[in-house]
């Protein structure tokens with residue numbers, strides 16, 4: 766009987782791993798869809814601004830930047846949301862972004878492989894390889 770229990774155990778572990786991976790991919794897809802929605806909202810606001818400017822041109826009126834303030838604020842909020850979404854995706858992938866060149870790098874990297882910039886590893890301190898100085 767024990768062997769069946771072991772097989773069952775291994776199978777459930779594999780299942781759990783796959784399920785975890787699948788749910789991460791699903792989460793990432795969901796966040797990407799959210800980003801696309803934000804982007805399309807931003808485009809809509811750009812169109813509104815463009816229409817406002819064109820109408821002013823047709824009527825030979827001056828553009829009042831106060832009229833555009835709210836639209837610009839909305840774009841700013843949407844842009845911030847996109848940045849947050851991108852951060853979430855990086856976390857899901859267990860990656861981080863180089864603060865210097867914005868390349869996607871391993872979360873444990875001490876230096877950016879792209880530009881060589883030293884990374885701040887506050888959370889990673891304990892993961893340092895112990896054998897490093899024994900060469």
Ligand SMILES: [Zn+2]
Pocket residue numbers: 863864865866867868877878879880881882
């Ligand atoms: Zn870099």
